[in-house]
Amino acid sequence: MLAKRQKTVRAPSYRDGRSPEDPTMSDADAPTYIVDHLNRVKRRADRGHYDHETVHRLLDSGALAHVSYIVDGWPLCTPTLFWREGTRIYWHGSNSSRMLKNLSEGEPVCITVTHFDSLVLARCGFNHSADYRSVMAFGHARIVEDPEEKRRALTMMVDRFFPGRTAQLRASTQKEINATTVVMMDIERASAKIRAKGVADDDEDYALPIYAERLPVRMVIGPPESCPRLQSGVERPHNLDGYRAGRPLEEAVTEAHAAAYSD
Amino acid sequence: MLAKRQKTVRAPSYRDGRSPEDPTMSDADAPTYIVDHLNRVKRRADRGHYDHETVHRLLDSGALAHVSYIVDGWPLCTPTLFWREGTRIYWHGSNSSRMLKNLSEGEPVCITVTHFDSLVLARCGFNHSADYRSVMAFGHARIVEDPEEKRRALTMMVDRFFPGRTAQLRASTQKEINATTVVMMDIERASAKIRAKGVADDDEDYALPIYAERLPVRMVIGPPESCPRLQSGVERPHNLDGYRAGRPLEEAVTEAHAAAYSD
Numbered sequence: 001m002l003a004k005r006q007k008t009v010r011a012p013s014y015r016d017g018r019s020p021e022d023p024t025m026s027d028a029d030a031p032t033y034i035v036d037h038l039n040r041v042k043r044r045a046d047r048g049h050y051d052h053e054t055v056h057r058l059l060d061s062g063a064l065a066h067v068s069y070i071v072d073g074w075p076l077c078t079p080t081l082f083w084r085e086g087t088r089i090y091w092h093g094s095n096s097s098r099m100l101k102n103l104s105e106g107e108p109v110c111i112t113v114t115h116f117d118s119l120v121l122a123r124c125g126f127n128h129s130a131d132y133r134s135v136m137a138f139g140h141a142r143i144v145e146d147p148e149e150k151r152r153a154l155t156m157m158v159d160r161f162f163p164g165r166t167a168q169l170r171a172s173t174q175k176e177i178n179a180t181t182v183v184m185m186d187i188e189r190a191s192a193k194i195r196a197k198g199v200a201d202d203d204e205d206y207a208l209p210i211y212a213e214r215l216p217v218r219m220v221i222g223p224p225e226s227c228p229r230l231q232s233g234v235e236r237p238h239n240l241d242g243y244r245a246g247r248p249l250e251e252a253v254t255e256a257h258a259a260a261y262s263d
Numbered sequence: 264m265l266a267k268r269q270k271t272v273r274a275p276s277y278r279d280g281r282s283p284e285d286p287t288m289s290d291a292d293a294p295t296y297i298v299d300h301l302n303r304v305k306r307r308a309d310r311g312h313y314d315h316e317t318v319h320r321l322l323d324s325g326a327l328a329h330v331s332y333i334v335d336g337w338p339l340c341t342p343t344l345f346w347r348e349g350t351r352i353y354w355h356g357s358n359s360s361r362m363l364k365n366l367s368e369g370e371p372v373c374i375t376v377t378h379f380d381s382l383v384l385a386r387c388g389f390n391h392s393a394d395y396r397s398v399m400a401f402g403h404a405r406i407v408e409d410p411e412e413k414r415r416a417l418t419m420m421v422d423r424f425f426p427g428r429t430a431q432l433r434a435s436t437q438k439e440i441n442a443t444t445v446v447m448m449d450i451e452r453a454s455a456k457i458r459a460k461g462v463a464d465d466d467e468d469y470a471l472p473i474y475a476e477r478l479p480v481r482m483v484i485g486p487p488e489s490c491p492r493l494q495s496g497v498e499r500p501h502n503l504d505g506y507r508a509g510r511p512l513e514e515a516v517t518e519a520h521a522a523a524y525s526d
Contacts, residue, residue, distance in 0.1 A: 038335075038337060043356070043357055043360045063379070063382065063393075063480075064377065064379050064393075064395075066329040066331075066340050066375055066377070067340075068329075068331040068338035068339070068340035068373070069338055070333055070336075070338050072301075073333075073371060074373065074401065075331035075332055075333050075338045075339075075340075075371060075372065075373045076331070076373050076399070077329050077330075077331035077338075077340050077373045077374075077375040077399065078375070078399070079329075079377040079379070079395060079397050081393055094306055094307075097306045108336060108337050108338060109338065110331070110337065110338045110339050111340075112329060112340040112341070114327065114329070114342040116326070116327050116342070119326065119424060119506075121425065121428070121503075122432075123432060123433055124432050124433040124434075124435060124439070125417055125418070125420070125421050125432055125435050125439075126435055126436075126439040126442075126443065128420070130326075130327075130344055132327075132342060136339070136340065136341070138337060157388070157391070158388045158391050161382060162384065165384070166388055168473065168474070169385075169386060169387050169388055169473060170386055170387040170468055170471055170473060172387060172388050173389075176387070176388075179389075180389065198488065198490075199490040199492075201490075201492075205433055206492045206494075207494065208433055208494070209494045209496070209497050210432060210433060210494075211431070211489070211490075211493065211497050211498065211499055211500055211503075212489070212490040212493065213487045213488055213489045213490055213499070213503075214487075214488040214490075215484065215485075215487050215488075215506055216485035216487075216488065217326075217482050217483065217484055217485065217512050218482070218483055218485055219379070219480050219481070219482050219483075220480065220481055220482075220483040221478065221479070221480055222478075222479035222480065222481055223479070224476045224477075224478050224479075225461065225476055225477040225478075226474070226475070226476045227461075227462040227464075227475040227476055227477075229462075229464075229469045230474065230475065231469075231470070231471070231473075233472070234472050234473065234474050235474065236474055236476070237474055240384075240474075243382075249480050
């Protein structure tokens with residue numbers, strides 16, 4: 001249900017989103033991630049999707065990822081902004097970040113992006129649930145060392161959300177670029193899991209005089225708060241028009257990603 | 264800034280939220296989680312908080328957690344509903360869930376709950392950021408085996424969101440309870456990290472004629488969608504009144520948690 005509400009997003013033209021070594025890609029129009037024990041959706045297999053289109057649409061409409069990695073035998077899970085180009089995911093942070101310090105040498109990583117869509121109130125406790133759309137993407141993290149790729153990635157980190165914004169900003173200094181670590185992960189395995197059916201009670205329970213509902217939730221943009229120290233005469237540029245109060249963030253982010261990568 | 268907008272939530276009375284063996288707890292009014300290399304906020308240490316009040320408030324106002332664990336050397340990160348009692352976190356799922364199958368024997372777990380509050384558009388790329396409030400909680404997961412604790416936990420899984428709802432439902436069958444796995448984790452370490460300052464540019468950049476803003480985002484409740492197969496005459500019960508269209512989910516969830524645990 002919810003998936004159908006989404007706009008279909010053109011595949012980004014910046015990279016073609018395919019890796020030629022992917023053996024499952026017999027149909028050039030429907031590239032799919034390899035499925036194995038790591039990413040196969042076992043529980044509720046009908047909720048699992050592996051095609052690039054579904055996985056990438058859910059990534060591109062999200063702003064926040066949860067990045068999981070292992071340090072000293074402990075799983076750590078850190079929220080962070082991220083962006084996708086083709087089958088590569090980027091994120092960034094300070095050189096002194098523990099997450100990034102621990103992700104420089106090809107460590108295994110799981111990146112999870114979740115769209116939380118509803119709480120589901122059923123007629124018994126067992127069928128209480130939630131609608132959601134999530135992606136788990138697996139790969140090995142590597143620092144972006146190449147200066148040109150790093151500069152381009154930092155541009156897209158901003159322009160992925162706000163196309164054209166980097167050109168409106170004070171240019172980054174070499175010191176700033178040096179102080180930033182950009183990490184990338186080529187997606188080796190990925191799965192999307194979607195529950196979008198609202199109330200789903202046992203057949204005999206529908207006859208009971210018990211109230212049940214789907215309670216939708218959405219991440220919504222609030223009124224923009226312009227910086228109190230703005231120079232006089234500085235107006236909000238029109239490339240931010242998509243980010244307006246009351247609009248679902250997902251819509252604005254999806255639109256921006258498509259615009260940023262179609263130029 | 265954002266933290267101050269939150270309602271202060273009474274500590275739940277169900278458990279007292281303290282573990283007597285915690286050596287940092289010299290002040291009985293301000294219990295705090297132990298801080299060590301696992302949970303110390305290193306990067307931006309000023310954003311770190313370890314007191315129970317801050318950590319628990321962020322947990323209790325969240326609905327969705329990201330649970331991270333290790334399987335065959337890979338970190339896995341799964342979104343799930345969760346709830347807290349004292350210094351214990353619960354979540355649940357089907358017996359056939361991979362997550363739960365892998366969390367039965369005291370495996371290390373990181374539970375991350377994130378409130379995403381804004382995108383921050385600064386005057387240079389380097390200072391683009393986001394406001395957020397997040398908790399990382401660490402411990403070892405265990406299956407809830409005791410039948411009474413399991414039954415109570417499943418009641419609170421529903422009533423934590425919707426106080427009094429379990430009493431309005433068709434009772435759970437033993438078969439349903441048997442088919443459900445409830446997992447708990449005593450919080451051994453935890454930290455909250457809060458960025459709530461909006462635009463923070465370099466001093467000299469404020470003089471530039473560049474637009475900057477804080478763009479707030481919020482998880483908002485939509486219009487409840489009552490089940491199309493509702494029996495005639497069945498009204499929405501008043502214990503759901505807190506969940507009304509347009510209200511931030513965080514407010515409703517915080518209020519419900521406080522009500523569920525203060526009876």
